[in-house]
Amino acid sequence: MRIGKQDQAYTAIATSDATSITVRGHDLCEDLIGRVDFSSYLWLLVTGQAPTAPQKAMLDACMVAIAEHGLVPSVQAARMTLAAGPDAWQGAMAAGLLGMGSVVAGSSEVAGRFLVDLVEEARSQADLAGVVTVRLQAMRERREKVPGLGHPQHSGGDPRADRLLALADEHGVSGRHVACLRLLGEIAPAVMARPLPINVSGAIPALMLDAGWPAAALKAVPLVARAGGLAAHLLEETQRSIGFILSHAGDEAIAYDGAARGER
Numbered sequence: 001m002r003i004g005k006q007d008q009a010y011t012a013i014a015t016s017d018a019t020s021i022t023v024r025g026h027d028l029c030e031d032l033i034g035r036v037d038f039s040s041y042l043w044l045l046v047t048g049q050a051p052t053a054p055q056k057a058m059l060d061a062c063m064v065a066i067a068e069h070g071l072v073p074s075v076q077a078a079r080m081t082l083a084a085g086p087d088a089w090q091g092a093m094a095a096g097l098l099g100m101g102s103v104v105a106g107s108s109e110v111a112g113r114f115l116v117d118l119v120e121e122a123r124s125q126a127d128l129a130g131v132v133t134v135r136l137q138a139m140r141e142r143r144e145k146v147p148g149l150g151h152p153q154h155s156g157g158d159p160r161a162d163r164l165l166a167l168a169d170e171h172g173v174s175g176r177h178v179a180c181l182r183l184l185g186e187i188a189p190a191v192m193a194r195p196l197p198i199n200v201s202g203a204i205p206a207l208m209l210d211a212g213w214p215a216a217a218l219k220a221v222p223l224v225a226r227a228g229g230l231a232a233h234l235l236e237e238t239q240r241s242i243g244f245i246l247s248h249a250g251d252e253a254i255a256y257d258g259a260a261r262g263e264r
Contacts, residue, residue, distance in 0.1 A: 110147045
């Protein structure tokens with residue numbers, strides 16, 4: 001049974017024949033292996049174009065900033081999965097990546113789409129600050145969180161975000177999305193009546209969008225980066241397992257409040 005469109009039977013990413021492999025128009029063995037670093041290759045794979053030096057610097061910086069974040073839920077899921085199935089690295093890695101939703105790591109995508117929306121709206125009104133203020137006021141009335149702002153620990157400012165924004169300035173990358181994020185950081189605390197520093201999940205999409213990374217591929221940055229962090233945790237799990245300790249601690253931390261025996 002035919003489902004969906006059937007008229008686009010093409011890919012522009014890779015092909016091969018009996019003697020060669022071609023990736024984005026480059027010979028894999030002659031042009032890429034041993035000649036480009038992984039960040040440059042990732043940019044080429046995703047966009048079809050080799051990155052400029054500033055673009056590569058932004059991708060490198062963002063992935064380093066987000067690769068490791070301690071024992072967050074996605075990491076715990078990965079380590080507990082490996083403890084239960086020591087032969088299933090792929091399953092444990094998948095468990096960790098599947099846990100990267102709109103709250104943890106995937107929040108960069110949410111913040112990025114928020115920035116894109118604000119910048120696009122401001123293009124027609126030619127007043128970015130006004131657009132930001134009106135949107136924040138509406139979000140306050142609806143009691144919505146501001147994507148890309150706030151941090152439970154770094155209430156005085158997320159040092160990773162500060163460093164990334166400084167790098168964007170140094171490399172001449174800062175543009176409309178970085179400007180929009182900075183306006184959010186300036187205006188939101190007064191509108192929302194609480195400290196709301198720019199966080200790393202806001203800085204990453206601002207940098208990547210201004211560097212020319214596709215908005216539709218924003219989630220790839222934390223996904224690829226966190227795969228590196230998960231690899232470290234999974235290797236440690238094979239050497240010093242804490243998966244069952246995490247599982248037991250979770251069980252001990254949760255009290256049962258259901259019906260007592262005989263009540264139903």
